[in-house]
Amino acid sequence: MPIGHGAGKLLLFGEHSAVYGYPAVGIQLSHGLTVSIDAGACGSGWVLPPLPAPAAAQVTAALDALAPIATEFGVDEPPGHGRVTITGDLPMSVGFGSSAAFCTALLDATIPSLSSDRLRFWEAAHRLEHVFHGTPSGIDTGLSIYNGASALYPMSPGLPTRSRVRLPECTLLVGATPRERSTAQLIGAVRERHDRDPRGFSRGMATLGDLAERVARGVDAVALGAVAGDAHAVLVDLGLSTRSLDACITAILNEGALGAKLSGAGGGGAFYGVFVADDAESALQRVEERLANARVEVSTLFVVKLTADPAK
Structure with a gap:
């Protein structure tokens, strides 16, 4: 049964102004989500944990969008059904990047080789996050994937450019x-x-x-x-x-x-x-x-x- 992990984020600076082309600074959190898919648990469709209706629909859409991405990365039989388990210590829907963490965890579970190529990992997670946010900035998924602190410079329509940031102790x-x-x-x-x-x-x-x-x-x-x-x-x-x-x-x-x-x-x-x-x-x-x-x-x-x- 594939299992993957995705980290949450804390945006320190740049909320809202990043939409207008200004940089954002944030950190990856140790809090995160773990996703597992048991494809043998059901013959068709997805069995989800209890989620609010909007979130359940978005999670289902992300799972459906996963197969073509996984195929592009050489996964012969990406999961198309199964029981999905979501666990972790990341608070949901309060600004810690739970949708980005879910996307990175889902990819980590399905395409583990992506973890060795963070840029491609980021690109794939960004594609998945469109399900949750119609025009995501790429900031949340970037902070979920890259350790420590980062400055992210918007480059619409593509991913932001990223640089390391040295924060004080x-x-x-x-x-x-x-x-x-x-x-x-x-x-x-x-x-x-x-x-x-x-x-x-x-x-x-x-x-x-x-x-x-x-x-x-x-x-x-x-x-x-x-x-x-x-x-x-x-x-x-x-x-x-x-x-x-x-x-x-x-x-x-x-x-x-x-x-x-x-x-x-x-x-x-x-x-x-x-x-x-x-x-x-x-x-x-x-x-x-x-x-x-x-x-x-x-x-x-x-x-x-x-x-x-x-x-x-």
């Missing part, structure tokens, strides 16, 4: 709140903002792009926190935060973070704060208590340690 306190709006709704709201105030919108996107580029060139932990705060202010101005996200950011800052921001599309979802050394570890429980007292629902909260070693 520090810790991130990472979490997520339930999504209040879909990614499509958020992108639509951003476009409406553009239509109302084109000049102001362009300045905001340029600022987000400049901040991402600054981090890509290299910063220390204090500067990383400051840049996170600056980027979050722009995203708030764009209407992408929520009361729950604001409460999470405030709680993190009150526990000594150097800076904090939302991550991803916004409207709820992922966020992170930057801490020196191992301070995020000691802050985690206190942040949990603050949010519980404020009755803010958090779906996950964990610590990520950054090292100065660049991605490979």
